[in-house]
Amino acid sequence: MLYFEKRQSVPQYFKVIIPIISLLIGLIIGAIAVAIVGINPLDVYGGILSNAFGSWYAFSETLVAATPLILITAGLIVVFRMNVWNIGAYGQYIMGAIFSSYFALFASHGLSKPAMLVVMVISSMIGGAIWALIPTFLKIFWEVNEVITTLLLNYIALYILKFLMYGPWKNPESYGFPLSKTFPQTAILPVLFKGTRLTVGIIFALITVLIVWFLIKKSKFGYEVRVIGDNPLAAKYAGISVNRNIIIGMAISGALAGLAGMTEVSGIVHYLQVKIGADYGYTAIIVAWISYLDPLVTILASILFGGLASGGYSLQITMRVSYGIVGLIESITLFSLVGAQIFLNYKLRWKNGSS
Amino acid sequence: MDHHSIYISLLANTVKAGTILLFPTIGEIFAERAGILNLGVEGMMLIGAFIGFIVAYTTKDPYLGFFAGTIAGGIASLIHAFISITLRGSQIVSGLALTIFGGGFTTFYGQKWINMTLNNTLPTVKLPILSKIPYIGPIFFSQDLIVYLSYITVLVMWFILYKTTMGLNLRAVGENAKAANAMGISVYRVRYMWTFFGGLLAGAGGAYLTTSYAPFWLDGITAGRGWIAIALVIFAMWDPLKALFGAYLFGGINALQFQLQASGTTIPSAILNMLPYIGTFIVITISSIIVKTRHVRPPKELGIPYIREEK
Numbered sequence: 001m002l003y004f005e006k007r008q009s010v011p012q013y014f015k016v017i018i019p020i021i022s023l024l025i026g027l028i029i030g031a032i033a034v035a036i037v038g039i040n041p042l043d044v045y046g047g048i049l050s051n052a053f054g055s056w057y058a059f060s061e062t063l064v065a066a067t068p069l070i071l072i073t074a075g076l077i078v079v080f081r082m083n084v085w086n087i088g089a090y091g092q093y094i095m096g097a098i099f100s101s102y103f104a105l106f107a108s109h110g111l112s113k114p115a116m117l118v119v120m121v122i123s124s125m126i127g128g129a130i131w132a133l134i135p136t137f138l139k140i141f142w143e144v145n146e147v148i149t150t151l152l153l154n155y156i157a158l159y160i161l162k163f164l165m166y167g168p169w170k171n172p173e174s175y176g177f178p179l180s181k182t183f184p185q186t187a188i189l190p191v192l193f194k195g196t197r198l199t200v201g202i203i204f205a206l207i208t209v210l211i212v213w214f215l216i217k218k219s220k221f222g223y224e225v226r227v228i229g230d231n232p233l234a235a236k237y238a239g240i241s242v243n244r245n246i247i248i249g250m251a252i253s254g255a256l257a258g259l260a261g262m263t264e265v266s267g268i269v270h271y272l273q274v275k276i277g278a279d280y281g282y283t284a285i286i287v288a289w290i291s292y293l294d295p296l297v298t299i300l301a302s303i304l305f306g307g308l309a310s311g312g313y314s315l316q317i318t319m320r321v322s323y324g325i326v327g328l329i330e331s332i333t334l335f336s337l338v339g340a341q342i343f344l345n346y347k348l349r350w351k352n353g354s355s
Numbered sequence: 356m357d358h359h360s361i362y363i364s365l366l367a368n369t370v371k372a373g374t375i376l377l378f379p380t381i382g383e384i385f386a387e388r389a390g391i392l393n394l395g396v397e398g399m400m401l402i403g404a405f406i407g408f409i410v411a412y413t414t415k416d417p418y419l420g421f422f423a424g425t426i427a428g429g430i431a432s433l434i435h436a437f438i439s440i441t442l443r444g445s446q447i448v449s450g451l452a453l454t455i456f457g458g459g460f461t462t463f464y465g466q467k468w469i470n471m472t473l474n475n476t477l478p479t480v481k482l483p484i485l486s487k488i489p490y491i492g493p494i495f496f497s498q499d500l501i502v503y504l505s506y507i508t509v510l511v512m513w514f515i516l517y518k519t520t521m522g523l524n525l526r527a528v529g530e531n532a533k534a535a536n537a538m539g540i541s542v543y544r545v546r547y548m549w550t551f552f553g554g555l556l557a558g559a560g561g562a563y564l565t566t567s568y569a570p571f572w573l574d575g576i577t578a579g580r581g582w583i584a585i586a587l588v589i590f591a592m593w594d595p596l597k598a599l600f601g602a603y604l605f606g607g608i609n610a611l612q613f614q615l616q617a618s619g620t621t622i623p624s625a626i627l628n629m630l631p632y633i634g635t636f637i638v639i640t641i642s643s644i645i646v647k648t649r650h651v652r653p654p655k656e657l658g659i660p661y662i663r664e665e666k
Binding site: 033085142143144151152155156159160163166285286323326327328329331337341342 | 438455458459462463465579582585589623624633
């Protein structure tokens with residue numbers, strides 16, 4: 001029979017081939033799912049590929065989707081490394097968008113563009129961090145499970161946004177559509193390349209990754225995060241304040257998700273509305289895992305999954321193939337990744353007879 | 356008299372809405388008792404709701420729909436079982452993947468079903484004698500058969516958990532898998548079985564939603580109920596009887612929200628729709644504090660993979 005035998009050492013190339021094979025499994029099962037309803041999978045994948053990477057404009061749209069993904073993932077890997085499960089990036093992203101929109105909509109007079117943008121960046125980070133710290137304190141004081149609370153706060157944030165969009169912040173000239181007034185010019189992030197929607201947000205994202213890389217690999221905080229992730233009890237005995245590091249990590253994670261929300265409203269949408277961005281908060285979880293929580297790898301993975309999101313979204317419009325296919329591919333990829341984790345620690349062996 | 360009937364119908368709807376949560380909560384209690392945390396409840400409910408809806412729609416038989424949705428939830432749970440039991444993967448990540456999978460699957464295949472409505476919903480079957488009891492009768496015993504099935508499920512599962520060898524084995528596996536194995540219990544088999552059971556019941560909750568309470572198809576129709584069920588497991592402190600109260604409490608919030616909306620309240624609908632999540636948030640916080648202070652604790656080896664040592 002087949003059984004698992006403990007591995008003595010982990011071959012490093014496993015961390016390269018496992019993500020690639022996982023993504024391939026995701027794509028193959030996605031292809032079967034598409035073929036079942038009578039659509040040619042090659043058309044779908046060809047469509048996604050050309051809509052994501054086929055031209056300079058397509059690629060710029062992929063980077064537009066990658067921007068919030070990079071920002072959110074950079075924050076998630078800090079807390080995931082401590083085995084703290086922030087599933088609430090979506091809610092923190094919305095709060096960041098709401099906080100920064102407040103200044104764009106109601107407090108913009110007399111502020112120059114740079115000042116306005118700085119105010120929006122800071123407020124979005126505060127908004128996201130507050131939303132992440134509520135469940136963090138509940139976890140620290142009363143061991144309230146953060147998976148559930150961060151997730152519930154996603155729904156609560158979404159309904160706060162809906163309340164604002166149908167109520168007090170609604171644009172009276174929007175013909176009943178749930179959206180705010182358009183931001184003033186001073187509250188709009190500058191575009192990097194003419195003819196695209198790619199803004200300086202991508203630069204924020206890249207700088208952020210470098211900072212997080214430095215934090216994780218080179219700072220005392222990063223060292224403590226690693227110890228906590230390996231063994232929280234040992235960390236405690238070594239005099240590391242586990243709670244303090246969790247608070248800092250969650251604040252960073254929430255702030256970055258909030259900043260992602262700001263880059264979306266200020267850079268892409270230019271007003272606040274009920275549907276801002278795709279499911280970046282959840283996709284980022286997959287990006288974080290497929291990168292094995294390595295900040296630099298997340299850039300590549302974000303571009304890949306940003307392309308899948310952007311390509312899949314265009315496909316919905318051009319080929320009427322449901323966007324659900326993206327979720328299917330993403331989830332199968334994630335299943336494969338978690339399932340394959342065992343090969344990092346064990347070898348599959350064959351033994352004669354039963355035991 | 357008029358006010359009277361409004362309250363009665365509100366409470367009857369509370370039971371209906373509560374049933375949607377009761378099935379998945381019971382299912383998750385048993386999976387967790389066996390040591391398997393399945394955060395995929397929302398995904399399994401969505402799959403159950405979708406399969407239940409399309410089978411009921413095409414066969415015009417709501418019972419068949421309910422049954423199919425239940426099975427579909429069970430099948431979906433096997434992915435999680437395989438990854439977390441056989442492959443010993445992270446149960447948290449695998450469960451999240453299952454939730455994303457349920458969303459992707461139902462969005463993709465559900466595209467052409469959006470806004471379709473089911474005409475044959477589960478019929479009301481008034482129980483003889485019992486339905487005549489004042490107050491209790493119209494609230495609890497003038498429901499459909501699936502609601503009665505949920506009452507039976509709670510009682511039977513309570514009995515199995517505390518009064519049978521099967522329940523003893525299940526608890527042993529969740530508390531100390533190694534000791535259970537030494538006692539001759541197959542840890543893998545028990546875990547597979549109860550994870551599958553959890554999936555069946557999550558599917559049942561979803562299927563009940565679309566064959567009775569909300570007989571139409573919308574993208575993401577379960578709207579976070581799977582997460583509410585997971586929170587209710589903690590509220591119930593892993594006890595099937597207490598799950599009943601939790602499920603009806605939230606069923607009540609749901610029914611009230613619906614009644615208020617129907618009566619044309621001035622409260623913004625976004626605020627009304629937020630209520631169940633705020634309620635869950637408060638309840639899980641309070642339950643966690645109680646769990647912590649009263650030293651009731653989750654199954655000891657919840658979320659920890661079991662590795663049988665090779666001899």
